Amino acid sequence: MSTKSNQNNKLDILRHSASHILAAAVLEMFPEAKFGIGPTIEGGFYYDFDLPRTLIPEDLPLLEEKMRAIIKQNFSFERQEIEAKKTQKLFDKAGQPYKVELIRKLSKQETSKQVASKNKKAEKLVTKHLPLVTIYKTGGFVDLCRGPHLDSTGEIKTDAFKLLKIAGAYWRGSEKNKMLQRVYGTAFETKKELDEYFKKLEEAEKRDHRKLGKELDLFSSHDEVGAGIFLWHPKASVIRTVIEDFWRIEHSRRGYQYVFTPHIGKLELWKISGHWNFYRENMYTPMITPEGEYMIKPMNCPFHILIYKTKPRSYKDLPIRYGELGTVYRFERAGTLHGLLRVRSFTQDDAHIFCRQDQLLDEIIGVLDLALFMLNSFGFKEYKIELSTRDPKEKKKYMGDDKVWDKAEKALANALETKKLKYKIMPGEAKFYGPAIDIKLIDALGRGWQGPTIQLDFNLAKNFDVNYIDQKGKPQQAIILHRTVLGCMERFLGCLIEHYAGAFPVWLAPEQVWILSIGSRHEEYAFKVAEKLKSENIRVAVKNENETIGKKIREGELQKIPYLLVVGDKEIAADSVAVRERGKGDLGPMKVDKFIEKILNEIKNKN
Ligand SMILES: [Zn+2]
Ligand SMILES: [Zn+2]
Numbered sequence: 001m002s003t004k005s006n007q008n009n010k011l012d013i014l015r016h017s018a019s020h021i022l023a024a025a026v027l028e029m030f031p032e033a034k035f036g037i038g039p040t041i042e043g044g045f046y047y048d049f050d051l052p053r054t055l056i057p058e059d060l061p062l063l064e065e066k067m068r069a070i071i072k073q074n075f076s077f078e079r080q081e082i083e084a085k086k087t088q089k090l091f092d093k094a095g096q097p098y099k100v101e102l103i104r105k106l107s108k109q110e111t112s113k114q115v116a117s118k119n120k121k122a123e124k125l126v127t128k129h130l131p132l133v134t135i136y137k138t139g140g141f142v143d144l145c146r147g148p149h150l151d152s153t154g155e156i157k158t159d160a161f162k163l164l165k166i167a168g169a170y171w172r173g174s175e176k177n178k179m180l181q182r183v184y185g186t187a188f189e190t191k192k193e194l195d196e197y198f199k200k201l202e203e204a205e206k207r208d209h210r211k212l213g214k215e216l217d218l219f220s221s222h223d224e225v226g227a228g229i230f231l232w233h234p235k236a237s238v239i240r241t242v243i244e245d246f247w248r249i250e251h252s253r254r255g256y257q258y259v260f261t262p263h264i265g266k267l268e269l270w271k272i273s274g275h276w277n278f279y280r281e282n283m284y285t286p287m288i289t290p291e292g293e294y295m296i297k298p299m300n301c302p303f304h305i306l307i308y309k310t311k312p313r314s315y316k317d318l319p320i321r322y323g324e325l326g327t328v329y330r331f332e333r334a335g336t337l338h339g340l341l342r343v344r345s346f347t348q349d350d351a352h353i354f355c356r357q358d359q360l361l362d363e364i365i366g367v368l369d370l371a372l373f374m375l376n377s378f379g380f381k382e383y384k385i386e387l388s389t390r391d392p393k394e395k396k397k398y399m400g401d402d403k404v405w406d407k408a409e410k411a412l413a414n415a416l417e418t419k420k421l422k423y424k425i426m427p428g429e430a431k432f433y434g435p436a437i438d439i440k441l442i443d444a445l446g447r448g449w450q451g452p453t454i455q456l457d458f459n460l461a462k463n464f465d466v467n468y469i470d471q472k473g474k475p476q477q478a479i480i481l482h483r484t485v486l487g488c489m490e491r492f493l494g495c496l497i498e499h500y501a502g503a504f505p506v507w508l509a510p511e512q513v514w515i516l517s518i519g520s521r522h523e524e525y526a527f528k529v530a531e532k533l534k535s536e537n538i539r540v541a542v543k544n545e546n547e548t549i550g551k552k553i554r555e556g557e558l559q560k561i562p563y564l565l566v567v568g569d570k571e572i573a574a575d576s577v578a579v580r581e582r583g584k585g586d587l588g589p590m591k592v593d594k595f596i597e598k599i600l601n602e603i604k605n606k607n
Pocket of ligand 1: 016136148
């Protein structure tokens with residue numbers, strides 16, 4: 001059964017049809033199998049089964065063989081519309097309790113739709129015979145499904161699909177339900193595309209930031225600390241410091257001021273902000289003290305607002321931009337945690353802009369400029385931009401009046417158009433408190449990563465009564481913009497690791513240069529060169545272990561060090577170093593000063 005109705009493109013239809021074929025193959029292997037659901041997902045499909053025994057990896061090729069046989073028989077996907085009651089009986093008789101449950105749920109939805117459209121004659125005519133449900137028959141396998149599918153199983157090439165893995169999955173995602181067995185697979189139109197897909201997966205695996213994080217000694221997490229909370233090791237901390245320094249310089253240039261705010265605040269604060277009502281499930285529980293309850297912060301905004309409110313602000317004072325690399329804590333569900341990409345403690349490159357309505361467009365353009373400049377500097381040249389707006393049919397769901405929303409949405413769209421940026425409007429995706437621009441960066445493998453956001457907020461400005469005095473001496477509500485240009489440090493590091501496969505550009509590399517001494521009599525010279533580089537703020541280490549030069553070079557390559565400088569008798573005599581550049585190999589001898597000039601240039605230009 002398909003859970004995606006709006007994404008019925010060709011590949012989705014092919015993959016979803018393959019999931020039916022998988023189910024038919026499972027039915028052949030286990031006639032008593034009970035079936036859950038089998039939707040398509042990013043990169044493939046799955047199907048959930050309740051089986052008499054646990055599947056083992058060796059079952060997958062057997063199932064694939066059965067699937068090939070079903071494909072070869074070229075069964076058609078026969079569609080039928082039947083009354084829900086009848087279908088329910090049919091599945092009940094076939095011993096398919098999960099399908100029966102789904103039909104019950106479906107007919108409930110249909111009945112409530114009927115009630116909702118009671119007064120509309122036309123709709124009543126259409127829904128008169130409901131609840132009807134669609135089933136699809138493929139050979140001996142019948143499934144509850146709204147389709148669409150291919151015409152017949154033969155349209156799938158026998159060499160262009162693959163079963164990938166087996167995993168456990170609770171029925172309907174709830175821990176209260178039975179654990180089913182989920183079989184993942186994928187299918188493409190041709191074998192060539194399937195092969196390319198696996199090549200890309202392999203490349204992605206090599207770049208996995210969790211794997212590289214260990215190999216390059218960047219970060220760790222510990223059961224004793226808790227899931228989703230990471231410790232930054234010295235090398236990752238160097239990268240972070242470089243990023244933060246760059247971030248501060250670029251923000252200062254653009255008129256941001258820095259603030260530091262605490263990690264905890266009284267529960268009352270989070271009641272005023274609305275977080276306690278609307279965001280509680282993502283917050284850690286209160287800390288109880290003799291002086292009341294305190295919360296660890298999930299966001300920095302209320303603190304920045306309180307700083308703004310410490311004195312009256314005139315229209316001339318605006319815009320005011322407060323920036324903070326602020327560490328926040330959110331209780332994300334255990335199942336959603338994923339390496340550095342989804343964590344429970346993270347540092348946002350946060351800022352809040354307080355401005356007037358007539359300044360809004362310029363402020364948004366300013367943030368867009370900054371965000372794209374930053375991403376470009378880190379080597380991301382492609383983006384996907386989304387504009388999250390109100391659902392025009394459900395204006396009541398959103399706070400703030402109509403005119404303000406219109407203006408705000410227009411300002412965001414205008415800014416994107418002024419910058420000639422392509423974007424996709426996402427109606428209904430706005431949060432209740434304001435519309436937003438979300439930018440996804442595209443990495444070296446073409447994958448999208450959540451990056452900068454620009455979020456307008458009418459809610460906090462109102463709850464905290466954030467004002468300025470206008471030209472006529474009257475208080476006006478200020479507009480608040482929340483924004484990040486990198487997202488958060490943890491996710492951004494994960495993204496950088498995978499984008500560069502751990503081979504950071506020189507300006508970011510935690511160790512930029514290793515000096516490798518050939519023998520013990522070259523050590524003194526190696527340290528002398530190192531001192532010279534250090535005095536130019538180049539990050540350098542001397543490798544003087546009693547190992548062969550070949551082994552030292554290999555180790556340097558494994559650690560993805562941008563420059564390896566070999567020093568021996570010849571180099572000492574010529575006051576030079578033998579330079580090996582990562583990815584380019586041996587560049588030959590170079591005077592030490594010449595090398596310093598070269599690397600400083602690269603650091604400055606962020607090559
Ligand atoms: Zn289907
Ligand atoms: Zn904020």
